[in-house]
Amino acid sequence: MMPAAGAISSVVVGLWLLNIVLDTGGQLAFKAAAGDEHAGDGFARWKHMAARPWLWLGIGCYVIEFLVWIAFLSLIPLSEGVLLGSINIVAIMLAGRFLFGEELTRLRVLGIALVTLGVAIVGIGG
Amino acid sequence: MKRFYLFGFLLLMGFDTLAQISFKYAGTQALPVEASLAWLLRVFGQPWVYGAVIGYVGAFFTWMALLKHAPIGPAFAASHLEVVSVMLLSVWLFGEHLNLARVLGAMAIIAGIVCLGLAESREQATDATSATAQA
Numbered sequence A: 001m002m003p004a005a006g007a008i009s010s011v012v013v014g015l016w017l018l019n020i021v022l023d024t025g026g027q028l029a030f031k032a033a034a035g036d037e038h039a040g041d042g043f044a045r046w047k048h049m050a051a052r053p054w055l056w057l058g059i060g061c062y063v064i065e066f067l068v069w070i071a072f073l074s075l076i077p078l079s080e081g082v083l084l085g086s087i088n089i090v091a092i093m094l095a096g097r098f099l100f101g102e103e104l105t106r107l108r109v110l111g112i113a114l115v116t117l118g119v120a121i122v123g124i125g126g
Numbered sequence B: 001m002k003r004f005y006l007f008g009f010l011l012l013m014g015f016d017t018l019a020q021i022s023f024k025y026a027g028t029q030a031l032p033v034e035a036s037l038a039w040l041l042r043v044f045g046q047p048w049v050y051g052a053v054i055g056y057v058g059a060f061f062t063w064m065a066l067l068k069h070a071p072i073g074p075a076f077a078a079s080h081l082e083v084v085s086v087m088l089l090s091v092w093l094f095g096e097h098l099n100l101a102r103v104l105g106a107m108a109i110i111a112g113i114v115c116l117g118l119a120e121s122r123e124q125a126t127d128a129t130s131a132t133a134q135a
Helices: A010-034 A042-050 A053-075 A078-085 A087-100 A106-125 B002-029 B037-044 B048-069 B072-080 B082-094 B100-134
Strands: none
Touching: A010 A053, A010 A078, A010 A087, A010 B048, A042 A053, A053 A078, A053 B002, A053 B037, A053 B048, A078 A087, A078 A106, A078 B002, A078 B082, A078 B100, A087 A106, A087 B100, A106 B100, B002 B037, B002 B048, B002 B072, B002 B082, B048 B072, B072 B082, B072 B100, B082 B100
């Protein structure tokens, strides 16, 4: 049973929002893990990361997101789902801006606006 | 080295695409969605969910390796342009229709991803220039 085009249920919206939170949290945790300059190389790098919480926090977010995403995609068409999921890119950029002080250049603002516009078109028009 | 990057980007897109297709199959076979053990058992009781695991883990390690070596702009774009391959495959595999909203939305999203990839590339070029100037 497919919901009619344009009619997105509140369960779908809830799963979509939860996915944004978990994906952003996971990505930021992985950034904290991978960006550690004292981590060294090769096996030592992995050992260093495994001894710190960031890698595991990231994995935890991704495991839950995995289930949320399966539930989300089972309720809407895949082509619509992957497009709506692109909003994660915007959420991660904005989180990077606020948490790591990453600069939002004009090109980046344009990119964020275009992705958001695209997601809005898909969300409204199905 | 260029060939190595290109292979890495394609591998990343391939893993991401495999994961999305598998997610859709796994979810469809586990319907109806419930916050229950029964749903989890349905999800993990059929093979597609393991295709998603392979795609996820493969994409994770490919991404970590690329982040360390490849230019970040193209790597960023490659990690998100699987929307194109997934959309085309969903028409073929699931008989979905690409209506006007999806096509227009996809075009805006792809243009946005390209802008963001270019922004990353530019930033990396600026960083390299200032590092050279400081040295």
